[in-house]
Amino acid sequence: MAKGRSYDDEVLDEKKLEIDEKIIEESSKRLKGLISASGKSIDTIAKELKSAHTPISYSTLYKYQATGVSTPYGLAVLAKYFDTTTDYLLGLSDVQSLDTSIQGVEKVTGLSEKAIEAVRYFNGCNTKSFRARGFAITTNYMGKKILNSFLKHPKLGEFIYNIAAAIYYSEFEIPDSATGKDGKDVEDAAELIGGHVLFKDDVSKFFRQEAIIALMKIVLDLVPEEGDHGNNSKER
Known part of the structure; x- marks a missing residue:
């Protein structure tokens, strides 16, 4: 630790460096994406910038997209050229639009x-x-009415939760011990109390089915079946 510096100072510096590296990496990735989407070569873009009296050399532009490191001037020029924001180029926002x-x-x-x-x-x-x-x-x-009804439906949270759980368990890494003796011991213990062990795929399928049921309830509320609709009409 440097003299006169506290542990907190060192930690803050490390975090700042980590954030800076992430910004640089994201900036490089996004600039590459914009260049690729434009269908133009770096050389063509450099020539167009030069003709627009906002010159950035080929070598500088190549360095920007390779390393993500740019000057404030270069960043502003590139944001204007690609019709996006500097925040997007820096990875501070996912919105490309100037709207x-x-x-x-x-x-x-x-x-x-x-x-x-x-x-x-x-x-x-x-x-x-x-x-x-x-x-x-x-x-x-009716799009606005349907979308509003869907987003504020009480079952939407249940639908999202079950989708998230299904994804989580489908990607869950099972420890090696669970498939060996420890896993067999758990199965034997569950059998003794009249239960059974759910496997990874079973759990994922369970939550996926629960998500389908929640979504079905939303649909049935938005578009009641004929009998339900009639009953609801009588009640009103």
Whole structure:
């Protein structure tokens, strides 16, 4: 430990270094993604930037996408060129769009940009999209009502929980001891009390089925069966 520095100072420095490395790694990955999506070579992009009087040399651009290290000027130029935000390039936000309303929704809800666009599509909010207008017409403009009912349904939490549990157990790593003598001892003990041991796949399937049941209950509430609908109508 350096003289005059506390243990906390050392820990903070290590954390800062770790965060900086993650930002650099993410920045490099995202710049590579933008370059790949553009379908252009680094040389072509460098030439276009030069002709736009915002020059970044080929070697500098190559270094940026290889290492993720850039100057504030370079970062601003690249964000403008790819029509995105510096926060996205730095990995501080998952939203590429310059639309401040989308940025705001992402910060408040944590939804990805594609998820936000999907909500706008189903709600009929994207009036500029011919496809979105067509969807709104064919669904009799009920998308917003259905989506709102789905999101606030009391069974949605149960559905999400069971999906999460199914995924967790499907990816769960079983320790070696569980398949050896220790595992056999557990099975024997369970048999003595009239129970049985559930295997990994059984547990995952159980939660998946529970998720399906929860989703089915949501659907039946949104679209009651004929008999239920009649009973509900009489009650009202």
